[in-house]
Amino acid sequence: MEEKKMTIGDIAQTLGVSKTTVSRAMSGKGRIGEETRKKVLDYIAEHNYSPNVIAKGLAQSKTYNIGMVLPGDYNVAELPFFQKCMLGISREASARGYDVLISMVTKEDISQLERAVANRKIDGVILTRTLTEDASIRCLKENDVPFVAIGSTADDEVVQIDNDHLRACRELTGKILEQGVRKLALIGGDGNLIVTADRLRGFQEAVADSRKKEKGAGKAEAEGAGKASEKAHVETEAPVWLNVEDSREVEEIVGQLADGSVECIVSMDDYLCGLVLNALQRRQIAVPEQMKAASFYDSTLLESRMIPVTSIRFDVEELGKKACGLLMRILDGEEVERRTLLGYELCMRRSTQ
Amino acid sequence: MEEKKMTIGDIAQTLGVSKTTVSRAMSGKGRIGEETRKKVLDYIAEHNYSPNVIAKGLAQSKTYNIGMVLPGDYNVAELPFFQKCMLGISREASARGYDVLISMVTKEDISQLERAVANRKIDGVILTRTLTEDASIRCLKENDVPFVAIGSTADDEVVQIDNDHLRACRELTGKILEQGVRKLALIGGDGNLIVTADRLRGFQEAVADSRKKEKGAGKAEAEGAGKASEKAHVETEAPVWLNVEDSREVEEIVGQLADGSVECIVSMDDYLCGLVLNALQRRQIAVPEQMKAASFYDSTLLESRMIPVTSIRFDVEELGKKACGLLMRILDGEEVERRTLLGYELCMRRSTQ
DNA sequence: TTGAAAGCGCTAACAA
């Protein structure tokens, strides 16, 4: 009853041309008279016909769908990161005539992705995070499905894009150290994630850097001050906890740190940082006077907190967009850069003053 | 190079049967000899062939995709609700052989949904929220796309499913009133959302109810107490703020309420409640001693807070699953109930003690 | 510049 059921054949018939002509007019491929072309396009516009993408896809062995792989784990999935990323991807895909199909996977179960691949429902895939031992990546490679990974991976064959977490964490840590804070601690989540490892390295590099500088300074001083510098090094040795999951663990860690052995706690995401702030508050430890805090992502999770929290901000929507753009280029047969690093923004706030 | 490119024709040929036979063996439709059937299925299993769903779809005018419509607004999209919902939907869909295609829409721009519909990429749609003036609903109706709405709407033609927010809010409010709290306030977000209206009504009904009871009690007393009861009524008149968006507004509201005119603030979602707790903390108002607080959703947003917050918990994954189940039944041509109300769980916690 | 015809991989009458 709608124009909906109109086909390329109907148009051809009423216009007295062949289906081929109509097809050509729309795609712009192949020679076609400017006149007839206009005639067809006008008709199409007037009756707002839109072609059946499924049929088109069948003929071209394309689907005009891209798959987006999301974590299906309970707590992880809630992070605002994935939603923002989805926005970027879906906008970019939409602008290019693609739709986004989702597959929610866990470390153990990637059946949704496997199904989408086996059913040939997608032309390519965007992974929204990477694991050290990534079943999704294996699946995609085995089936020759083009994909790009948001996040980093050691596998050089993988087209990957991410914010520069290593540098971000190094700069953040460095800035805090520059402010005169000596004793830092780092708390992070899943150690299987490559970001976690990257941030850890950034953190450690900054700490080591500062130690080196002090050593230099120490040496200069040492000529008059003897062993004083020796102790400074030790103090810069920074404790790290990974695979931290719930508030119980955080409580315990904060308990251990609160004895004055540490001056600033860097958390690897806003959820963890929230738990840290919470634990501190419970112990009546004032931020930033008695303990400083810094975090990653700068999401709404911390927005509603008492003190503005020093944080790294990533433009996640842009990340999603760029990732999608990369995938599109791959689908178009272009060669693309294997590794893209996006920037970040350091937001120094009251929590580390 | 993979078995991937195998078609029903190849199988038919190597097995010396017709394509129809293979098709029948797989679908179970039409008569077919138990023997040949087994032969075909065995072959398929052995070579792990999986049929081309696109081609199948074209032949049946089906896509085996359902659309999921998500809010593309910035702050809203971050709510954990949608992620959980997505999990439920995608699990159920997957189990039934469907994939999930996403469309992110805003109040002004539903172009992604329109595209998916125009391109016939989806067999049906699940809306994850409803607006009073809903462009998505209009679009779906106009194009005869089957859909179910998560959330409520006045439109009786729409198949809708939701948790019973009205009762939930009424019970929550009632419980708090029963505890002897007199003066309540309600803070909510977008007044355009039907849930907002429902919760408001629940709140007001509970307040009115309690007033009525007091009136009854008041009358009994009145014989000896004169005008005392008169005042009690006035105190139960509860202030309501809707369309509250950011921390600035919340700060202002809490400032007004903190003069002792109100004993408990009910927030319509965890984000708002977080802002309220924040504002209270800033003013050194102790929860629950000086001000009680209650919220909706019981999400991780509040999990990392000092005090456990009284809240309504909804099983959102279940909601998504059920919604998807409903849609599947509609797609199968079944008649389904127009309105499904799911339960909730009242979690009374320290914040209202 | 245009059109006819053969597919894309599958389903579904209709025969056999």
Added chain:
DNA sequence: TTGTTAGCGCTTTCAA
């Protein structure tokens, strides 16, 4: 019980 034959709506050689 099985096979034949048309399609589904579009693209794409290959001729004209």
